[in-house]
Amino acid sequence: MLSIYPACFYKEKEGGYSVIFPVLGIATCGDTVEEAMTMAIDCLAGYLYDAKISGETVPEPPKMEDIDVDAEYDEYESAFVNMVTVDVDEYAKKHFEKAVKKTLTIPSWLNDLAVKEGVNFSQVLQNALKQQLNV
Structure with missing residues (x-):
């Protein structure tokens, strides 16, 4: 607008x-x-x-x-x-909303399961951070 x-x-x-x-x-x-x-x-x-x-x-x-x-x-x-x-x-x-690359570590089994399910890691992390920060 x-x-x-x-x-x-x-x-x-x-x-x-x-x-x-x-x-x-x-x-x-x-x-x-x-x-x-x-x-x-x-x-x-x-x-x-x-x-x-x-x-x-x-x-x-x-x-x-x-x-x-x-x-x-x-x-x-x-x-x-x-x-x-x-x-x-x-x-x-x-x-203002420029993406920032972050490196993270998760257990291998969790990564394998998420990849198999087609999980969008960036979207999951963004949603979790927004929920955690109440935004």
Whole structure:
């Protein structure tokens, strides 16, 4: 599902861009406007993904025209408000849910039986860890 939040982009006097999501209270930056947008997407995705995992309620996105760019920050060369969009689930699959290889040891007889039954070892381990950790 696509999430859309307005962000204030500030061109800094000394160079680079700062990005603030007013309603979320999160911020990031980049050397160029393109890098700042990339970082804004990452920042928004990380915030929303973390909120989803921890069960936190996320504020509704305000309308872009309701954002006062001057209310957030006042030490900049220029500023604009832009909508930042991200599909959090898709972004998480690429960036946050990267698989990690683990080596484990089990008794040979258990391995043989599981292989014979066509057990997916990775799925069993993931399910067991989720149950153990209550996630």
